[in-house]
Every structure is written in C-alpha cells, then in structure tokens.
Amino acid sequence: MGQPLAPPPVAGDLSDRLVATDVWTDGMLAEHGIPVVDVPLVTFGGGIGSFVTADYLRICGVPTSAIRVLTPLETPWQSYEYLTTVSQIPRTERLRSDSASTPDNIWGFPSYALREGLQGDLKQLWNVLVEPIWANYYTPRAGAAFTAMEKEMHRIRYPEMVVRGQVRMVRRRAGGGYFTILTPPQGAAPTRRIAYRSQWVHVAVGYPGLKFLDDLQEYRKQTNDYGSVVNAYEPHEHVYEKLRAKPGVVLVRGGGIVASRVLQRLIDDRDRFRLDTQIVHLFRTYTATPHGTGILKRRKGADGWAYQGFNYPKSVWGGQLKQQVRKTEGAERARLYKEMGGTNTPVRRDWQEQLSRGRAQGWYRVMIGQIDRMTKTGELVEVAVASDQGPQLGSFDAVVDCTGLEADIREHRVLADLLDHSGAGRNPVGRLDVERTFEVRGTRNGNGRIYASGSATLGGYFPGVDTFLGLQIAAQEIADDLHAQGFGSKLGPGRSTSQWWKWFRNQQI
Amino acid sequence: MLPTLNGRIQTRVALLVVVGSVWTLLITPLLPTGVGLGASYGATFSVLLVVTVLGVLWELVYHGIQQFRWEKDWPTLFGLVTMVPEGLLVWFLFAGGAIPWIGSLPGWAFLVHFVTTWMWVFVIANGPIRVPFVHWRFNGGRLV
Numbered sequence: 001m002g003q004p005l006a007p008p009p010v011a012g013d014l015s016d017r018l019v020a021t022d023v024w025t026d027g028m029l030a031e032h033g034i035p036v037v038d039v040p041l042v043t044f045g046g047g048i049g050s051f052v053t054a055d056y057l058r059i060c061g062v063p064t065s066a067i068r069v070l071t072p073l074e075t076p077w078q079s080y081e082y083l084t085t086v087s088q089i090p091r092t093e094r095l096r097s098d099s100a101s102t103p104d105n106i107w108g109f110p111s112y113a114l115r116e117g118l119q120g121d122l123k124q125l126w127n128v129l130v131e132p133i134w135a136n137y138y139t140p141r142a143g144a145a146f147t148a149m150e151k152e153m154h155r156i157r158y159p160e161m162v163v164r165g166q167v168r169m170v171r172r173r174a175g176g177g178y179f180t181i182l183t184p185p186q187g188a189a190p191t192r193r194i195a196y197r198s199q200w201v202h203v204a205v206g207y208p209g210l211k212f213l214d215d216l217q218e219y220r221k222q223t224n225d226y227g228s229v230v231n232a233y234e235p236h237e238h239v240y241e242k243l244r245a246k247p248g249v250v251l252v253r254g255g256g257i258v259a260s261r262v263l264q265r266l267i268d269d270r271d272r273f274r275l276d277t278q279i280v281h282l283f284r285t286y287t288a289t290p291h292g293t294g295i296l297k298r299r300k301g302a303d304g305w306a307y308q309g310f311n312y313p314k315s316v317w318g319g320q321l322k323q324q325v326r327k328t329e330g331a332e333r334a335r336l337y338k339e340m341g342g343t344n345t346p347v348r349r350d351w352q353e354q355l356s357r358g359r360a361q362g363w364y365r366v367m368i369g370q371i372d373r374m375t376k377t378g379e380l381v382e383v384a385v386a387s388d389q390g391p392q393l394g395s396f397d398a399v400v401d402c403t404g405l406e407a408d409i410r411e412h413r414v415l416a417d418l419l420d421h422s423g424a425g426r427n428p429v430g431r432l433d434v435e436r437t438f439e440v441r442g443t444r445n446g447n448g449r450i451y452a453s454g455s456a457t458l459g460g461y462f463p464g465v466d467t468f469l470g471l472q473i474a475a476q477e478i479a480d481d482l483h484a485q486g487f488g489s490k491l492g493p494g495r496s497t498s499q500w501w502k503w504f505r506n507q508q509i
Numbered sequence: 510m511l512p513t514l515n516g517r518i519q520t521r522v523a524l525l526v527v528v529g530s531v532w533t534l535l536i537t538p539l540l541p542t543g544v545g546l547g548a549s550y551g552a553t554f555s556v557l558l559v560v561t562v563l564g565v566l567w568e569l570v571y572h573g574i575q576q577f578r579w580e581k582d583w584p585t586l587f588g589l590v591t592m593v594p595e596g597l598l599v600w601f602l603f604a605g606g607a608i609p610w611i612g613s614l615p616g617w618a619f620l621v622h623f624v625t626t627w628m629w630v631f632v633i634a635n636g637p638i639r640v641p642f643v644h645w646r647f648n649g650g651r652l653v
C-alpha cells in the first residue's frame with residue numbers, strides 16, 4: 001500500500017474541486033459518495049415563505065411526495081416568533097399586517113377581524129369597517145397568526161414534507177434541473193451531505209443576516225460589554241430588568257416600528273412598576289410634518305415619525321402601486337422604492353398617548369442627530385452625539401439600537417453561491433434579481449427554474465415581498481408559473497371554491 | 510380594497526350584473542311597487558341598469574379622489590358611504606322622469622331595492638369574492 005495522498009475524506013462530502021465547479025453531473029456526486037434524492041420541487045428556508053408556497057401548491061393539488069422542505073426549523077413560524085418576541089411582540093400583542101394577511105389561508109377570507117368578530121368581538125369588525133380614517137388599522141394578535149398556521153400546517157400535511165438540515169448550496173445539473181446540497185444535523189444521516197435533485201427550487205431563507213452598526217460593534221470590541229448597548233433584534237430582557245431594579249436613563253435609537261415597540265415596553269414597565277425611567281430618543285431624520293414629492297404623494301408625519309400603516313403604502317399589495325412598480329425597470333424602479341420606502345411606523349392611539357404624556361411630564365425627550373462614539377464610564381455608557389444643536393454628551397444605563405439594518409445578500413452563503421456560480425444577479429436596489437414570476441433571473445437550466453421570495457428579493461417588480469401577504473403573492477406567481485409548466489392544477493373558480501370549502505371545514509388534503 | 514381603475518369598473522359591472530340581477534329577481538315580487546310583476550321587474554332592472562352605467566362614471570370620480578391618498582387605497586367605509594350620492598342621483602333621475610321608459614317607482618320600493626342590492630354587492634366585494642377568484646385582490650379588482 002502506498003502513502004495516502006490526502007487525509008481520508010468524510011463520507012459523502014464536498015471537495016474543493018466540486019465547490020469550484022459551476023455545473024455538476026450526476027457522476028460527480030456519485031464519485032463523492034453523496035447520496036441523491038429525487039423530488040420535483042425543493043423549497044428551502046422553511047420559514048413563512050416556504051410554508052405559504054407549499055400551502056399554495058398543496059391547494060393546487062401537488063402531492064406531499066412532490067415537495068421537500070429543507071430547513072433547520074421546528075415550525076415555519078419559529079424564526080419569526082423569535083424575532084417578534086425579542087423585538088417586544090409577545091403572542092398577546094398585535095402584529096403589523098392587515099386583517100386579510102392570513103398566512104394560514106390563501107384567500108384572506110375569512111379575515112382575522114372577521115374571525116374575531118364571529119367569536120364575539122364585534123369591535124374588531126367595526127374597526128375594519130372604519131379604518132384607517134376613524135380607527136387605526138386592525139392588526140391580528142401574534143398568537144392568533146401562529147395558532148392558525150399550526151392548524152393549516154397539519155391540514156396540508158406539511159410535516160411529511162420537511163427534512164431537517166441546513167442548505168449549503170444549489171448548483172445547476174448537467175442535463176437540466178438542480179442539485180440542492182443539504183447538510184443534515186450531525187448524526188442524522190450516514191453522510192455529511194445529501195443532494196436533492198429537482199426540476200424546481202424555491203429559495204426562502206428570510207433575512208440574509210442582521211447588520212449591526214459600526215459604532216455598536218466598535219463599542220463591544222473596545223469594552224467587551226455586550227449588555228449595555230444592544231440591538232433590539234437581540235435578546236435584551238436584561239435591559240428592562242436592569243431598569244426595573246434601579247431607576248435609569250435609556251437611549252433609544254431609530255424611527256421605525258421597532259423603536260415604537262421598545263418605547264411602548266419601556267413606558268408600560270414604567271407605568272406598571274411605577275418606575276422613574278428616563279428616555280432619550282434619538283432620531284437621525286426627524287419628520288415634523290406630512291412629507292412627500294407632491295400633493296398626490298404626501299405621507300403623514302409628526303413628532304419625528306413618518307407614519308404609515310404598513311411598511312409600504314397599502315396598494316403595493318394589490319392596487320395601483322403594485323401595478324405601477326410591476327411595469328418599471330432599473331433606475332425608475334429604484335426611485336419608486338425610495339419614494340415609498342424609508343423608515344416609518346404606524347399611528348397607534350396607545351403609543352401616541354404614552355409619548356405625549358412622556359413629553360408633557362419630561363421623561364421622554366427627543367434628540368436629532370447621529371452617534372459619534374460610545375465609551376464605557378463605570379457602569380454607564382457615555383454617548384457622544386453630533387446633534388442638530390451641536391455636539392452633545394450623555395450618560396446612559398442602556399442604549400437600545402432599533403435601526404435593524406439588513407445585511408447585504410452576499411452575507412448569506414447560499415445567496416452568495418447563487419451569485420458566484422449559478423448566474424444570479426442583483427436588482428436595481430442591490431438584492432436578488434427576480435422576474436415577475438419570482439424566477440431568479442439568469443439561473444434557468446434546461447427545464448429547471450429557481451424561484452425566490454422574501455426579503456432577499458426586495459427591489460423587484462413587486463415591493464411588498466417581506467410580509468405575509470407579499471410571500472403569498474409570490475407563492476401565487478410561482479404556482480401559476482409552475483402550472484404553466486405542467487406542475488399542479490390551475491386554481492380557477494371551481495377548484496378555488498372547493499378547496500376553500502375544505503379549508504373552512506378543516507379537512508385534511 | 511386596493512382597486513385600480515380597470516379593476517373598479519370590472520368589479521362594479523360583474524357584481525351588479527351577477528349578484529344584483531339574482532337579488533333583483535328574488536326581491537322584486539316582495540317590493541311595494543303597486544304595479545304588476547312585469548312592470549315591477551321592468552322598473553327594478555332599469556334601476557340596476559342605470560346604477561351600473563352611471564357607476565362606471567362614478568368610478569372615474571372615485572379613482573380621481575383616490576389619487577389624493579398616499580396609500581392609493583380605498584377604505585372599506587368609502588364603499589358604503591358612496592351609496593348615498595349614487596342612490597340620490599339615481600332616484601332624482603327616476604323621479605324627474607329622466608328614464609323615459611319607466612312609469613313610476615314608489616320611494617319605498619326604490620329604497621329597499623337599492624339599499625339591499627348595494628349591501629349584497631358591498632359584502633361580497635369585501636370577502637367572499639376572493640373565494641372563487643383567488644387572484645382578484647392582487648390584481649386591483651380585475652377579474653379578467
């Protein structure tokens with residue numbers, strides 16, 4: 001026996017050579033001992049985007065055997081529930097989407113408000129009738145959304161389609177279709193990787209990553225203090241506990257809904273436990289009045305906030321703006337996104353009441369500017385702000401950063417791999433470029449197509465992608481496109497009605 | 510609702526023609542019209558026709574108003590209160606004899622027919638229409 005040339009490879013793993021090859025043959029995988037599983041469609045991510053897509057396809061008559069959901073998640077809402085919980089929306093609190101954004105029901109009927117109404121809460125029905133003029137938008141309780149999804153999950157036999165693990169990459173297959181490489185949990189499979197060979201792939205990986213601001217990272221690096229300066233998307237219960245144990249001053253940064261929620265939590269605690277918490281709120285951009293580019297385009301604003309019910313103007317989910325953006329390309333589209341986007345928060349009576357009380361009593365103060373630097377002085381964080389009133393210095397018991405910037409798509413390994421090896425590109429706002437059908441542009445391979453939905457595709461022909469309803473709109477486009485290729489039945493009036501009836505009776509399909 | 514102009518018109522016409530006709534067929538015999546069934550149907554279907562035709566013009570107005578809304582949406586309540594100006598206009602046209610082929614229609618009969626028809630259309634447009642037409646709400650109310 002001669003000397004082994006390389007350390008014995010782990011059974012069924014990738015090699016550098018394979019990783020460097022754009023298009024793979026069946027033989028290459030066989031050589032590497034990676035087992036291949038055949039299935040017509042793979043969706044990976046396994047969050048709400050995968051769930052609503054699988055739901056739609058199941059309703060179009062696609063059998064469970066034709067779909068595999070590759071995901072590390074226990075349930076489709078696990079990741080989402082984690083994010084909502086840390087950012088101060090427990091199950092009992094209300095979300096930020098409308099009554100007809102029902103990820104458990106593709107028709108949006110009965111809506112959440114109607115369901116609450118039928119259970120006797122007529123106030124909610126009244127609310128949807130008079131919103132948004134005489135009432136703030138109705139929004140469902142987080143818990144209601146999760147329990148409804150759980151019911152639908154069992155109805156469509158979703159668990160039968162789920163395979164646990166992390167997806168490492170998707171590659172084009174010589175001859176058509178794709179290989180999706182799954183890394184199963186340690187010990188769950190005899191090989192390090194499993195390849196799913198499919199004609200269609202759906203990418204729904206949620207946020208590519210969370211980007212922490214430089215000053216926050218700098219502070220942590222210098223002080224090794226991870227507790228006093230936090231991003232609101234990180235677990236930060238300890239901040240509220242600290243303020244409960246001893247009166248303190250807290251700096252809240254940001255003008256979006258997360259800042260609204262964090263302020264609500266701080267003030268709720270202040271009221272409930274009779275605390276003396278002092279709040280300084282830092283806006284980078286202060287919106288004092290309605291603003292926009294003309295009389296037909298004026299968004300409400302006051303007290304620093306830009307007000308909007310949902311993260312985009314409502315008609316992007318079905319009306320005029322949806323139609324308008326669908327027709328635009330390039331710089332024109334980027335301009336529309338800019339016009340409609342920007343940080344904003346909904347108007348809510350309870351929030352308005354809390355903040356105006358805080359302003360009147362002097363424990364809620366607003367500052368406009370940007371943080372220059374943060375340093376640790378004893379137990380406190382000293383923050384230098386370049387404000388509109390000149391440089392300012394303040395000491396705080398805690399800093400809660402609610403700016404929640406999303407990372408570049410390249411931060412996500414699988415998306416980076418699609419860009420580098422499979423022909424995917426970027427759209428006018430820099431994210432994954434998809435067609436109106438949500439097919440990832442440039443990745444078509446023989447009879448195969450890759451689709452994507454969710455936050456990664458923001459900037460496309462449809463702006464509302466990163467919402468329940470947006471994910472359902474994408475699911476519809478994808479299902480229609482798949483139907484045109486012979487996969488799944490058409491959801492015409494007959495099938496749609498009979499399927500709805502099954503949903504209504506909670507009949508398993 | 511999140512209508513586009515085309516979607517508004519399509520939804521208006523389709524619902525009045527389908528839902529409005531079925532309801533008019535059912536309710537007309539019960540209305541206090543004071544005339545025979547044939548003449549009553551003539552009157553109620555004329556109302557339906559006029560509401561549909563004028564409705565297309567009203568939709569142009571509503572679409573114009575919608576342009577002043579940042580969200581370019583059409584709040585649910587608007588779909589209800591627009592019943593008032595539309596109903597009044599149709600009534601005055603009838604009462605003023607502007608619809609020559611109709612003799613007369615008592616106020617009560619008109620009111621009951623008009624309001625109940627409107628309510629059916631309103632309720633169906635705000636939910637049940639999505640059951641057979643799953644693309645409708647994402648297409649600005651377009652059916653084709």
Ligand SMILES: Cc1cc2nc3c(=O)[nH]c(=O)nc-3n(C[C@H](O)[C@H](O)[C@H](O)COP(=O)(O)OP(=O)(O)OC[C@H]3O[C@@H](n4cnc5c(N)ncnc54)[C@H](O)[C@@H]3O)c2cc1C
Binds near residue numbers: 047165454455467469
């Ligand atoms: C705090 C917060 C509140 C929100 N509130 C609302 C609201 O009220 N209404 C609304 O409509 N929208 C809301 N959204 C937006 C959006 O609807 C949700 O974020 C939704 O969960 C997005 O679904 P998704 O499938 O794109 O991502 P997720 O639900 O996050 O699922 C994606 C999953 O993919 C998995 N994944 C990533 N990489 C891989 C890989 N390589 N292999 C396998 N799996 C992978 C991850 O584990 C992740 O969990 C909110 C978002 C946030 C952050």
